[in-house]
Amino acid sequence: MRPFLKWAGGKRQLLPQLRRFYPADFDTYHEPFLGSGAVFFDLAGSGRLDGRRAELSDENPDLIGCYLRVRDSLDAVLAALGRLDRGHARGEADHYRQVRDRRFNPARRSWRRAGAAIDAYSPDLAAMFIYLNRTGYNGLFRVNRSGDFNVPPGRYARPRIIDAELLTAASRALAAPGVSIRLAGFATVIERVAANDFVYFDPPYAPLSATANFRSYTARGFSDADQARLQQVVVTLASRGATVILSNSVAPLVTQLFEGNLAAHAAGLTPYRVQARRAINARADRRGLIEELIVTNGVAS
Numbered sequence: 001m002r003p004f005l006k007w008a009g010g011k012r013q014l015l016p017q018l019r020r021f022y023p024a025d026f027d028t029y030h031e032p033f034l035g036s037g038a039v040f041f042d043l044a045g046s047g048r049l050d051g052r053r054a055e056l057s058d059e060n061p062d063l064i065g066c067y068l069r070v071r072d073s074l075d076a077v078l079a080a081l082g083r084l085d086r087g088h089a090r091g092e093a094d095h096y097r098q099v100r101d102r103r104f105n106p107a108r109r110s111w112r113r114a115g116a117a118i119d120a121y122s123p124d125l126a127a128m129f130i131y132l133n134r135t136g137y138n139g140l141f142r143v144n145r146s147g148d149f150n151v152p153p154g155r156y157a158r159p160r161i162i163d164a165e166l167l168t169a170a171s172r173a174l175a176a177p178g179v180s181i182r183l184a185g186f187a188t189v190i191e192r193v194a195a196n197d198f199v200y201f202d203p204p205y206a207p208l209s210a211t212a213n214f215r216s217y218t219a220r221g222f223s224d225a226d227q228a229r230l231q232q233v234v235v236t237l238a239s240r241g242a243t244v245i246l247s248n249s250v251a252p253l254v255t256q257l258f259e260g261n262l263a264a265h266a267a268g269l270t271p272y273r274v275q276a277r278r279a280i281n282a283r284a285d286r287r288g289l290i291e292e293l294i295v296t297n298g299v300a301s
């Protein structure tokens with residue numbers, strides 16, 4: 001099973017390396033940087049979550065709102081997406097801009113003015129979120145200072161806007177008993193993770209240089225202090241007896257936190273440098289293989 005969204009930093013390319021460290025046995029699965037959920041859908045599709053609980057979370061309210069509507073209101077989402085698909089066939093980039101500026105952003109503003117309750121994210125908003133994701137520039141989700149979504153149209157000849165089969169499979173996986181989806185910052189996993197649980201951490205990657213790709217998924221961004229806090233959370237949960245896997249860049253900040261770091265070593269965490277294919281980059285010449293870091297206390301199979 002694969003994700004129904006494109007997401008910057010989506011982990012489909014890295015799955016072969018990550019799978020090596022999936023624990024054979026665990027109680028609850030946690031994914032606190034859900035994004036498009038490549039690992040969740042991989043686990044669900046291979047039956048590894050059968051009879052288990054899964055706690056999924058992310059700090060992006062639109063993303064979580066979209067997941068909830070795909071789970072609970074699939075028919076309404078599909079109907080709205082069908083209308084967007086037909087509009088796109090007629091208007092393409094103009095249709096994209098119209099949906100973004102005259103429908104999506106105004107509807108989001110009203111929703112945010114009313115308190116941005118996640119349950120009030122409508123099926124229409126979810127459908128527009130999927131439509132803009134499938135047709136916008138590199139599938140990015142980015143907001144400006146006033147909180148409006150501002151990604152330009154992408155250049156796709158025939159984008160696949162509606163994939164009913166994929167969305168239906170995703171909806172079922174998300175509605176399985178034991179799966180919960182919440183809007184939350186990553187640090188809240190501390191309250192939920194028990195020994196013998198499995199946690200996959202896929203934060204916004206620390207930039208390799210000051211001029212590296214813009215990687216802000218939320219209005220707040222992800223600071224160096226967040227990376228350090230995340231290291232503490234990973235160390236705490238590994239010490240608690242959970243199996244943890246973290247992926248990140250090989251930026252000096254990250255390697256300092258995990259390679260040759262005493263607390264990480266004492267918690268049984270091992271850093272592995274792996275080659276990954278970077279899919280989303282504005283410059284085609286930078287889409288080749290790059291080195292990434294996987295840190296885990298899991299045993300390689």
Ligand SMILES: C[S@@+](CC[C@H](N)C(=O)[O-])C[C@H]1O[C@@H](n2cnc3c(N)ncnc32)[C@H](O)[C@@H]1O
Nearest residue numbers: 009010011033035036038059060185186202217
């Ligand atoms: C690299 S992406 C995850 C990609 C995901 N593994 C996939 O396959 O698509 C990082 C995610 O972290 C989320 N995020 C950013 N800051 C966060 C925070 N403080 N707490 C929780 N999630 C956060 C972003 O919204 C984004 O979806």
